[in-house]
Amino acid sequence: MNQLQTSRVDAHPTTSFAERYERALANQRLSINLTNFQQAWKAARAEAFREADFDELRDRLKTVKTDVVTNLEAYLTQFRLAAEAAGATVHFAADAAAAAGVVRDLALRYAVRVVAKSKSMVSEEVELNHALAEVGIDAVETDLGEWIVQLRSERPSHMVMPAVHLSRQEVGDIFSTALGRDISREQIGDQVQAARDEIRKVFFTAGMGVTGANALVAETGTVLMVTNEGNGRLCSSLPPVHVVLAGIEKLIPTFDDAMVQLRLLARSGTAQRLTSYSTFITGPSAGHEMHIVLVDNGRRRMAAMPEFQEALHCIRCAACANVCPPYREVGGHVFGHIYTGAIGLVVTPFHHGLDAAAGPQSLCLSCNACETVCPVGIPLPRQILDVRALVIEAKGMPVAKRTMLGTLARPKLADRMFRLGSRAQLPMTRGRRFVRARRVPILRRQTRWRSLPALVSRPLRDRLHAETVPYLIPVLSSPAAGMMVGYFPGCMTDRLYPEQGKAIVAAFQKLGVRVLFPPGLNCCGLPANNSGDARHAKWMARQTIRALEQENVEVIVSGSASCVATMAQDYLHLFRHEPSWLARAERLSTKVMDFTSFLDRVVRLPAGSLDDGERETVTYHDSCQGLNALGLRAEPRRILESVMGCELRELTESSLCCGFGGSFSFEYPEVAERLLNRKLDDAASTGANTLVTDNQGCIMHLRGGCDAAGRRLNVWHLAELVDARLTMIAAAQEESD
Amino acid sequence: MVLSAEFIPASADSLLSEFSERAADLGVVVERVADSDEAAARIRRFGTELDVERVAVSAELIAAAPSLKLGLDRRNLAAEVPDDAARVREAPFGASLGLAGIAETGSILLAEASLPDRAIGMLVAVQVIVCRTATLVPSLDQAAALLRALAARPGGAYATLVTGPSRTADIERVLTVGVQGPARLIVLFVDELS
Structure with missing residues (x-):
């Protein structure tokens, strides 16, 4: 035990984001471990939801959590009164220091030397172990993954699987060092047995058990806690004092709601029908004490901001990390602060400040995968962009990026720059479609592995204006024949791949669709929006809306899925505080359609109608x-x-x-x-x-x-x-x- | 304690078959027996397989099924009721009383009031849960009603839905059972528990 008692976690390491990023890239094992994990999780999750209606369950829980956040104070009161009636003591903590202070003072009051801890992200959030260590109290993590990272003086890199970044060899190494005897580097069963034997001693020596809560059932003052290992039950039963640390957003009104959460949590977190132990604790066991510490630490501030309210619905399943591509490459010590994954990027500014969020949030590439698996439907990608906007507002943007976005927002200037660029690039392209600048030092990091596309000297806009788009007799009949559609090419089609725009226009002609190319089109604003530059994004959105309103068409088609998502979805959020522009954005959103959807839903070509018989x-x-x-x-x-x-x-x-x-x-x-x-x-x-x-x-x-x-x-x-x-x-x- | 299950199923067989299927996915052995004596015979057989002479039995189970204890005694398996959690710290074999079975998930509801009773299911290596067949309910929705009733009792309750053995996948996502709790779980549904 001596080795264990000295293994304390210090306050969150102050290693810079850039250093952590470099270190993660240099760790060859990391992305292999995380790739295996993500691929296995995706398959298992899909299987777990085969027998449960994900959308229906998600919508039910989202409705419940929306009600909770709207009526937070009333549910808190209901929970407190019921918990107290059952014999628990409820404490409220305004911030991290207060929360850690309550637990520390309780530990001192009961002369506790060792605390047995079950997994609790809130305890990580408030740096509890550090606060206890300062007064000579050992907090020992009893969840296997948490114990492994504690022995390594690390933070969990994943909210559900704390040691997911490590291989069995690394676990064997740290166990052998910590236990002072040789533990297998290959046999996971042996490693688990060794951990069990050590941790079991802790349950019987601890004077206090600290657990988290997966939910707080308001109707009875019940704490719901799920664990697979069973350590949570031991932490909450054997030591004479049980302390529950929970965020105030963990409330749910009833047991019926708890069942919905359990069904979603187990499937989303670990691809199970139900976690091994779903424990409902109402009041202390006979002769024991139970204290529940309810932590605000920025949560009420989130509840007061419409942009961020929904982040309080989170049930900490970590599904968002399990589908995140950058997370796979760099892990949770980089992609997140204490809370990791997409939700970590959103909540970090509220719990740990904007500085802690600045680096990690920049690693989100806006792929939107997280939102598709979130069991409470949090609009994570949009919220991350709102965090990005806060970061940019506070810290500014690199000059080059700011200049680029400013240029893009000015159509005439942008046009001149693109045309100038198409000539300036000639020494590097020599007429080819690629910029291969591997020998140019400032471009080497960008082009060593990927050639950049050359700007065309004659953008699509010149070609479409010069060649009017005549109406042709359709070569295939379809419901789209005779329709009039507006065409939005997007900057990349216009300046890099005009042949794709030509293909769309030519295809429409052959289908008998009349095409209009509204004048004055510029960038839709996506680059600015994705960079947290709401000012330029709105500027370009207004330009786009004005240009597209000129044509009285029912449908506006684009060959760029990204531009369509920006115009149909992101504009609505950008103009949420400007009713007149919001109304115009809403009208536009009903008209905009991507090329694939147009073909599939409007043109509706019959099976085999474009079959050339070659079976390409x-x-x-x-x-x-x-x-x-x-x-x-x-x-x-x-x-x-x-x-x-x-x-x-x-x-x-x-x-x-x-x-x-x-x-x-x-x-x-x-x-x-x-x-x-x-x-x-x-x-x-x-x-x-x-x-x-x-x-x-x-x-x-x-x-x-x-x-x-x-x-x-x-x-x-x-x-x-x-x-x-x-x-x-x-x-x-x-x-x- | 016996909970009055509001949802006594029309067909215990179909619920049992769903329960067994779900529990089997988790490696849980599920058997149905007619009465306490038959249950005692099964527990004796598991004890023999484990090569143990004694089984830690919760006071609640003994109270609910005195004839089970008699059956165990008759078969020379010492049924010991722990008076302290530490008594079962390294116990190889234990038996508890389940209050309900949930077919949807293959879960058993445990809610022992006393700590030594509860400790059996937390610490022993192999746990048998004895449960009345009639307590089987279709889904978690009915479990919610049972949990609400338990929580509303004066002084509250400590209830757990146990779904399979203790498990972890914290190292390389490799499933390993028996981390802190039982590595093996056996559920005995008894038609007439006395």
Whole structure:
């Protein structure tokens, strides 16, 4: 026990974010461990939700938690009165110091020497172990994962699986050192047995047990706590004093609500039907004491901010970390502060200040995967951007980025700069479509692994204005024939890939769709919005809304899933405080549609209508905005397989981000490179020579990676394939005429 | 203590079969027996497999099923009621009384009032939970009503839904059972517990 008693966790290490990032990248095992974990979790979660309706359960719990946050004080009072009636003592703590102080004072009052701790994120939040150590009290973690990281003087890197970043060899090493005897580096069973034997001593010597709470049932003053190991029950039963540390947001009104939470929590956290032990504690055991410390520490401030209220719905399942691509590469000691994963980026400013959140929040690449698995429907991606805006407001933005966004917001200036750039790049492109600047020192970090696309000298806007878009007799009949649609190309199509825009326009012509290209279109504002620059984002949003309002069309189509998500979804949040612009944004959001959806829902081409009989082998990459923001999954597959007759070979992880993330890939090229190579390796293993997707950012990133590595993979926008098939049909019809 | 289950199922067989299927996923052995004597015979057999001479039995179980104790005595398996949690610290085998079975999840509701009783399910290596067949309920929704009734008792309650053995996947996500609690769980549904 001596070794254990000296292993105290210090206050959160002050290592800078940049150092932690570098260290995580240098750790070869880390992303291997986390990749195995994420892949296994995704499969297990999918299986666990096969027999439960995720959407229905999520909506039910979200309704419950919304009610709790709205009526927080009333539920707190109800809980306190009921808990006190059952014999517990309830304490309120305004901040971290107060919370740790309550527990420390209780420990001193009862002359406690050893505290047995069950897993509690709030105890991490308030630095409890540190506060106890200062007065000579040993707090020993009894959850296996927590104990492992405590022995390493680390913080949990994951809210549910604290030691997920470690391999069995590393666990064997630390156990051998801590226990002073040789513990297997390979046999996990032996390691668990060794831990059990050591930790069991703690339960019988501890004068106090500290646990967290998964929920506080208001109707009876009951504390709900779930553990798989059973350590929570021991911590709350054997020591004579039981202290519960819980955030005030953990309230739920009734046991019926608790059952909904349990069903979601077990499946989302560990892919179980139910956690091994779901314990409901109402009042102390006979002859024991029970104290419940309810912690605010920034929670009421969150409840008062409409942008952040929903973060208080969190049930700490950590599903958001389990699908997060940057988390996979760098782990929770970088992607988060004390709370890790997407929710960690959101709550950190409120619990630990903006400085603690500044670095980690910049690692979010806005792929939106977290929101799709959140069991309480927290709009995590949007909230992270709101945190980013707070960080930018307080700390400013790097000059180069600020200048770039400022330029993009001024259409004429941006146009001049793009045209100038298309000439200035010539020494590096020599007329090719790529900038291969591996020998240019300032570009090396960006282009060593990914060639950048060359700016075209003649953007799409010149071509569409110069060549009026004539109406043609459709080569295939469809409900879309005769429709008038507005076309929004997006900057990347306009300046980098005009041929994709041409393909969309040409496809529309062949389908008998009349296309309008509204003048005055500029960037939709996505880069500014994703950078936390709300001022420029709104500026560009207003420009876009004005330009698109000029044309009286029912539908506005874009070949960029990202631009569509920005216009249809992000504008509504940007203008939440400006009713007149909000109304205009709402009107626009009902009209904007991505190319894939338009083909699938409006054109509705019959099966086989674009089949060339060749059964071309392709693979499909789900762009993050297409899949996670717009919900497209079956649609592109229907077009490729059923309408075009392609053989679709699925990527193992088609929903995993390719690593572009806009400015992310320039700020964190190391992570972007790893994600890119995962995607390209995955594509190569399908055996398909063609990868299809619906977003220019992915296309730029994937093509750039192929060019830099000499990989043979054709990356196409779906529209290019569709137009090619329509062109063949048109040619065949002309021939037969 | 006997809880009046509001939802005595029309078909105990179908609930039992769902329970068994869900519990089997977790490696739990589920058996149904007619009465306490048959239950004692089963517990004796498990004891023989474990090569133990004694079993720690909760006072609640003895109170609810005196004839179970007689059956164990007759079969030379010493049923010991712990008076302190430390008595079962390294006990290999224990038996507890389940208040209800939940078919949806293969869970058993435990709510022992005394700490030594509760300690059995927290510390022994192999735990048998004896439960009346009639207490089987379809889902967690009915469990909520039972939990509410327990919590509303004067002085509160300490209730747990036990769903499988103690387990961890904290190291490389490899499932390992028997971390702090029982490594093996056996559920005996008894039609007539006396």
